Amino acid sequence: MTETARADDTGPITSDVIPGIGTTLAGITMVAMLVPVRQGVDDLAVWAGVGFALAAVLAFLVRRHGGIERTIAGPIAAGSSVAVVLLAGYALNQGITASTSLPSVSLSIPLVFVAFVTAGLTAGVGVAESLGIGLVGFKRRTQQLAVLTGVGFAGLFAPEITTPVLTIPIIPFVESLSETELLVVSQVVGNLGMALGTAIIAVGYLRLTDRDRSFLDLRLPTAREVGWTVAGLIVLFGAVFAIDFVMQTVGVEGSDHATTQQAQERPELMLVMIPIAILVIGPFEELLYRNVIQKSLYDTFSRAGAVVTASVIFAAVHVSAYATAGLGAVIASLGTVFGLSLVLGTLYERTENLVIPALVHGLYNALLFANLYSLYG
Structure with a gap:
């Protein structure tokens, strides 16, 4: 601490x-x-x-x-x-x-x-x-947690504003697009809207808290950090298998991610999602939830406490992505997200380099999308 x-x-x-x-x-x-x-x-x-x-x-x-x-x-x-x-x-x-x-x-x-x-x-x-x-420290942590939870959910809802803005330039060309092309364009624009919205929230928070670009932990990975990346990816998949095994053993069922339903209907979209995962989803989600939220929590929480707390926020904001089943199934899936976030948060805390969890996150999602394509394509 x-x-x-x-x-x-x-x-x-x-x-x-x-x-x-x-x-x-x-x-x-x-x-x-x-x-x-x-x-x-x-x-x-x-x-x-x-x-x-x-x-x-x-x-x-x-x-x-x-x-x-x-x-x-x-x-x-x-x-x-x-x-x-x-x-x-x-x-x-x-x-x-x-x-x-x-x-x-x-x-x-x-x-x-x-x-x-x-x-x-x-x-x-x-x-x-x-x-x-003490009470003062407790209040300070509670206030910071409330603020950063708000920042996390702001990152969730910001794309609702940025995505329509990015859609405006392509409206004149919509009628000339096939159904598949339209779906591909919507995926690309939607994820770019997520990236833009997330970046706006991250930059806005840094400016409001008098932080500059030096707060961002961006640098080329060292050989040691490349090892962390490989190990992190292995641990991430190991954690998924372990959590799935425990859930199946005790009879707990999770809900499908919205992307799984998309893959069942349009498996070719997964080919678009693979590069998006590496170039957009991993980097921008990790920017907000690790470099901004988790690192800010270091001010008042211990390092371990910050990893856990940031992971709770990260899991909570994924509720809409898993809202494809009942409440109990959604909670089970968010429990898996929480477990994976602990791994990503630990990678960031150990390396203090945003590139590492961003790369692991992006590669993990890309491999999932590739697997969905192989299943339904």
């Missing part, structure tokens, strides 16, 4: 306020996981989720009243809450949502999903407690 981050980590109210926040969040998690039990759901994952949530509540309560040290309470609360995240995600994947209608409002809330989210937040509070982070 950097010295800047340590400067406001301590304080006389550390042992009271942070456990209080954790107790509240863990309590909400426990209540949300109890709802399906009250509805008659007899599922081991749900019961286990209730038990782990209770363990987090007790850890924070006992810590708040001085019964145990933060170095014990924090890890117990964090570990228990991570277990609830996994169990709630599994329950959602199995169709257990415990949806509850709000009074006087035609809106239904899946409480198991609420537990999934609050358990994730509780895990973060547990880590803060275990590290002895």
Whole structure:
């Protein structure tokens, strides 16, 4: 953890306020996981989720009243809450949502999903407690996390503005294009719009925070970094196989990426997506989510904490790409994205060279697109 981050980590109210926040969040998690039990759901994952949530509540309560040290309470609360995240995600994947209608409002809330989210937040509070982070440091991290999450989602929605702008010059030629040509052009323009929108958000954030081009870690890879690239690609595919194996073993089903559906309908589009992956998708996604967001998190988080936090943001912004199935399947797929992002974030943290994760990311996607073409072409 950097010295800047340590400067406001301590304080006389550390042992009271942070456990209080954790107790509240863990309590909400426990209540949300109890709802399906009250509805008659007899599922081991749900019961286990209730038990782990209770363990987090007790850890924070006992810590708040001085019964145990933060170095014990924090890890117990964090570990228990991570277990609830996994169990709630599994329950959602199995169709257990415990949806509850709000009074006087035609809106239904899946409480198991609420537990999934609050358990994730509780895990973060547990880590803060275990590290002895004070209220000022906690607030500073929370504020930066909120800002950078906004930056991440801005990068997701910016192409909605830039892509139509890039489309204007080709409108007069649309009628002369065949259906296949039109699809190819739309893919190219759409990804260029993503690149432009992402670049605008990245540059805008750097200027607003008084950073210049020196903040960008761009340089030719060394021989050692080429080794990191090869190793990273191998680890990335290894992680995918491991995650898929675990998901299949426990009976968890993910959702297909929107590109998979495109490949089934128009496999020739994958030939266009292969160079786009290397030249556009990898470089520009890594620019925003690694060099801008992850590196900015170094100001207040430890290096490991920044990698994990940036990966949560990276996974969250991919929700629209996997929204091809139910909530539980989407969460399972985002879990895979999170795991892959950890690898990319570690590559960037180790090399401090944006080219390495950008290249690994682009090559990984390109190989996936090539595989889709071989399957459906």
